[in-house]
Amino acid sequence: MKLTPLAAVTLLGILLDSSLAHEHDGMMDMDAGALDTPSADLTSVTPMPWPEHKHGVPILETKLTPSQQLYWNSYNTTTYFTLNSDYQSYLTWHLVSLTISAFFLYPFVLIFNNLQSNLFIPVLSVQAGLSVLSCISYSIFITNVPDLYPGMAYSKMVTGLFVLTLLQFTFALLNSLSRWTNAHKISGLFSSIPSEDPEDGFALDDIHSPAATLYDGDSDIERSSLNNNNKISKLINGGDLIFNKLSQIPLLSHFLNSFHFLIIILFNASTWGLFLYYLALFPTMIACLNLLGDGIKVFNLLAHFIKGGVFFSLGLLSLARYCGAFERMGGSWNYSFVSTKEKSNLGLFLRLQKPGSCITSFEMLESSLILFYGCTNVFLEHLSNPGGEWAAKDLQHVSIAFMYFGTGLCGVITELKLSNWRKSLFYANVDNELLPENDDKLCVTPGFSPNIFPVFTIFWTGLLMSKHAQPTQLSTDIHVQWGSLLTYGSFFRVFTFIWLSYAPTKGKDLFAPGKPLTELVTSFCLLCGGLVFMESTDQFIEALAYRGFTPMFTINVSVGIISLLMAWIISVFAIKDILKVKLQN
Numbered sequence: 076m077k078l079t080p081l082a083a084v085t086l087l088g089i090l091l092d093s094s095l096a097h098e099h100d101g102m103m104d105m106d107a108g109a110l111d112t113p114s115a116d117l118t119s120v121t122p123m124p125w126p127e128h129k130h131g132v133p134i135l136e137t138k139l140t141p142s143q144q145l146y147w148n149s150y151n152t153t154t155y156f157t158l159n160s161d162y163q164s165y166l167t168w169h170l171v172s173l174t175i176s177a178f179f180l181y182p183f184v185l186i187f188n189n190l191q192s193n194l195f196i197p198v199l200s201v202q203a204g205l206s207v208l209s210c211i212s213y214s215i216f217i218t219n220v221p222d223l224y225p226g227m228a229y230s231k232m233v234t235g236l237f238v239l240t241l242l243q244f245t246f247a248l249l250n251s252l253s254r255w256t257n258a259h260k261i262s263g264l265f266s267s268i269p270s271e272d273p274e275d276g277f278a279l280d281d282i283h284s285p286a287a288t289l290y291d292g293d294s295d296i297e298r299s300s301l302n303n304n305n306k307i308s309k310l311i312n313g314g315d316l317i318f319n320k321l322s323q324i325p326l327l328s329h330f331l332n333s334f335h336f337l338i339i340i341l342f343n344a345s346t347w348g349l350f351l352y353y354l355a356l357f358p359t360m361i362a363c364l365n366l367l368g369d370g371i372k373v374f375n376l377l378a379h380f381i382k383g384g385v386f387f388s389l390g391l392l393s394l395a396r397y398c399g400a401f402e403r404m405g406g407s408w409n410y411s412f413v414s415t416k417e418k419s420n421l422g423l424f425l426r427l428q429k430p431g432s433c434i435t436s437f438e439m440l441e442s443s444l445i446l447f448y449g450c451t452n453v454f455l456e457h458l459s460n461p462g463g464e465w466a467a468k469d470l471q472h473v474s475i476a477f478m479y480f481g482t483g484l485c486g487v488i489t490e491l492k493l494s495n496w497r498k499s500l501f502y503a504n505v506d507n508e509l510l511p512e513n514d515d516k517l518c519v520t521p522g523f524s525p526n527i528f529p530v531f532t533i534f535w536t537g538l539l540m541s542k543h544a545q546p547t548q549l550s551t552d553i554h555v556q557w558g559s560l561l562t563y564g565s566f567f568r569v570f571t572f573i574w575l576s577y578a579p580t581k582g583k584d585l586f587a588p589g590k591p592l593t594e595l596v597t598s599f600c601l602l603c604g605g606l607v608f609m610e611s612t613d614q615f616i617e618a619l620a621y622r623g624f625t626p627m628f629t630i631n632v633s634v635g636i637i638s639l640l641m642a643w644i645i646s647v648f649a650i651k652d653i654l655k656v657k658l659q660n
């Protein structure tokens with residue numbers, strides 16, 4: 076089967092068209108009505124080709140029952156964004172600086188860290204500084220305006236951001252310093268020059284401490300990247316000077332030496348922790364500053380934001396995989412292998428792989444997570460109803476948890492069963508001369524396994540949850556939108572499996588990211604589906620209805636936002652690839 080880009084796009088177009096075509100039906104009705112109008116005195120009429128085309132009617136202009144009238148008359152559109160306060164500019168500065176810092180700069184912090192570039196600390200300093208200013212600006216704003224939302228989660232999260240930013244910055248400095256001293260120690264040994272200062276606390280004998288031997292290989296890489304970096308940036312020579320001074324402080328160098336391993340862990344945990352924190356911070360900001368989720372409404376908000384957020388994050392993950400992330404473990408739809416020799420230099424995940432086996436696939440990770448979620452949720456749903464009678468609704472909720480349990484277990488077993496298949500696919504397609512000689516402990520992967528259970532779960536989740544009865548047509552339509560997006564996304568993941576099973580790639584190209592075009596559609600559907608899922612929160616729907624927006628509004632705006640977001644993410648990865656090539660030459 077050959078899947079051309081055109082076929083994929085056309086297919087998606089047909090699918091989207093069939094479910095999103097409501098708007099046009101309305102227009103047709105109006106046209107039909109216009110034809111029936113009896114001809115009037117034409118002198119007083121302005122010529123117009125079509126009857127006035129409205130994008131929906133605000134709810135107060137429609138026919139309402141008295142109870143609805145009461146509710147909507149007292150609907151208050153005031154939020155933190157629309158306050159008429161002198162301090163509004165502090166909020167604007169907070170939003171702008173946080174967006175620049177988290178959305179535009181932090182990806183580069185991650186890139187420079189990944190490439191072990193000397194630019195890492197300078198860029199991180201700007202990024203962290205901007206974050207801190209942003210937090211201060213927010214605290215000035217929030218203490219000077221009326222408290223519209225007592226106990227708001229966002230204010231707490233900004234405090235958390237302040238602390239986490241400072242912690243991460245400290246760990247990053249310590250990590251760079253400890254890496255610098257290690258690299259210099261080793262380079263001193265290699266060029267058989269004794270270290271610059273006999274009193275700097277690092278005798279050359281330290282090289283033979285267990286920690287140093289464990290990271291021998293690492294330091295080797297660091298040494299070469301340090302040399303490389305000197306080419307790209309002469310800017311940082313001052314940094315060397317500072318590091319040199321710092322490493323001569325006996326207490327500090329002793330601390331770095333003893334806690335080298337701990338510092339690496341804390342640094343990595345806080346760096347990726349901060350990334351995840353941003354992912355949670357922005358939705359919280361949008362919800363809280365718009366005064367969503369007060370009182371009992373918080374449950375509906377959380378249900379939509381968390382589940383939508385999971386799909387959105389899955390979309391981010393699959394776009395990153397398409398762009399070449401996780402290449403080492405075959406996560407970028409590419410072939411990969413890890414030899415016994417390389418293993419000690421790699422991350423924890425690859426180090427834990429059983430010698431001679433298949434590298435754990437993404438399908439295995441996904442299935443295990445689904446299984447874990449399924450088992451815990453069966454228990455949780457049971458706990459929430461101890462000794463109570465089983466209502467039909469309880470059964471309905473538990474049955475979804477059972478589905479996760481079932482599909483997760485199916486996925487894990489399928490993955491175990493497919494392990495030999497993946498191994499033979501790998502050896503069938505890879506020439507022996509590309510592999511290291513005499514290594515029977517090689518861990519290999521063809522980069523995918525045709526295991527549909529993870530996407531099967533997404534498919535049914537999308538379908539079942541979007542069929543949940545809704546009080547209004549608007550709400551129903553929006554639920555159908557994300558339900559459809561998620562189900563289409565899962566189809567395209569299946570096409571990826573089919574495409575890769577018969578991919579014409581051979582030779583060395585197998586080890587480069589596979590770039591199956593169907594994954595772009597999957598990523599788009601997951602990202603957009605997740606976003607629309609979040610927008611189907613009750614209070615969000617009310618806000619749309621109050622202003623008379625139609626379901627087309629959510630899908631149009633979401634498609635636009637997600638396209639821009641995808642463009643930014645793809646650019647970030649493209650810039651990373653360019654920098655990587657520059658650093659290696």
Ligand SMILES: *[C@@H]1O[C@H](CO)[C@@H](O)[C@H](O)[C@H]1NC(C)=O
Nearest residue numbers: 149150151152153221222223
């Ligand atoms: C809406 O809420 C704000 C803040 O609580 C209040 O100042 C304003 O008067 C309210 N507006 C209406 C029309 O009730």
